[in-house]
Amino acid sequence: MPIGLLxxxxxxxxxxxxxxxxxIEPRINVLGEATNGQQAVDFCLQNPVDIVLMDINMPVLSGLxxxxxxxxKKPEIGIIALTIHDQEEYLFEMIKYGISGYVLKDxxxxRLIETILGVANGQSFIPPSLTARVLAELSRLSSSALPDKKQRTLTEREMEVLQLVARGKSNKEIAQTLYISEKTVKNHLTNIFQKIGVSDRTQAALFAIKEKIVVL
Structure with a gap:
C-alpha cells in the first residue's frame, strides 16, 4: 500500500x-497539500497521513x-522537516517536537524519496554534518529527564532491539536480524519506550548511547 504523504x-x-x-514514485501517494501550518494540522487529523513534508517557516501556524x-495528536505520523535553512537550531527544535527527518529544499x-521511504519504515534521517552536535544537544536537553534506573528493566530481547534501533536499523531490518515479525518489533518498541520513558526512536537511541547499551 502506498505511503500517504502531505x-x-x-x-x-x-x-x-x-x-x-x-x-513518479509508485510507493508514495501525495494525498494533498497545505499552505500553512494550521492546514497541515487539520489535514492530518482528517486523513490517513503517514508522512508529512513540513516547511519550517509558514504563515498562520509555523511548521514547528x-x-x-x-x-x-497522531504520534504515528512521520514528519520530515523541509527547509532552506542549514542551521542546527531549527533542527534541535524540530527534534524536540518529534521529527524523523531533516532535508534541505535543494x-x-x-535522496528525498529515500528519506521518505526510510522514515515510513521507521528510520530517522539527520544530516551527517550535524549528527555530533545533535547528540550533544539532545543529551543536554534530556540529562535531567531520564527515569530512575528502577524503571529501566529491559528484557534481553528488548536490549537487542534497542541496540539495533541505536544503530539506525529499521523495523524490517530488526525483524530480519532477530528472526521475528515486524509486528513483534513494534510491540517490543512500545514496551521499551514505556520502560525508559521516551516517546520516539531518536530519544531511545540517545538513551542507549548515554547508558552505554550500544557504542557507535
Whole structure:
C-alpha cells in the first residue's frame, strides 16, 4: 500500500515541484497539500497521513508548532522537516517536537524519496554534518529527564532491539536480524519506550548511547 504523504509549504512552486518529483514514485501517494501550518494540522487529523513534508517557516501556524500538535495528536505520523535553512537550531527544535527527518529544499530527488521511504519504515534521517552536535544537544536537553534506573528493566530481547534501533536499523531490518515479525518489533518498541520513558526512536537511541547499551 502506498505511503500517504502531505506536502506542507506556503510556496506554490515548491509544492508543485515536490508533487511532480514524488508522482513518479509508485510507493508514495501525495494525498494533498497545505499552505500553512494550521492546514497541515487539520489535514492530518482528517486523513490517513503517514508522512508529512513540513516547511519550517509558514504563515498562520509555523511548521514547528504544527509538528508539535500533530505529534501530540497522531504520534504515528512521520514528519520530515523541509527547509532552506542549514542551521542546527531549527533542527534541535524540530527534534524536540518529534521529527524523523531533516532535508534541505535543494536535496537531490533520489535522496528525498529515500528519506521518505526510510522514515515510513521507521528510520530517522539527520544530516551527517550535524549528527555530533545533535547528540550533544539532545543529551543536554534530556540529562535531567531520564527515569530512575528502577524503571529501566529491559528484557534481553528488548536490549537487542534497542541496540539495533541505536544503530539506525529499521523495523524490517530488526525483524530480519532477530528472526521475528515486524509486528513483534513494534510491540517490543512500545514496551521499551514505556520502560525508559521516551516517546520516539531518536530519544531511545540517545538513551542507549548515554547508558552505554550500544557504542557507535
Amino acid at each position: 506536502i506542507a509549504d506556503d510556496h506554490a512552486l515548491i509544492r508543485e515541484g515536490l508533487r511532480k518529483i514524488l508522482s 508548532e504544527a509538528c508539535r500538535i500533530i505529534k501530540e 536535496v537531490h530527488p533520489d
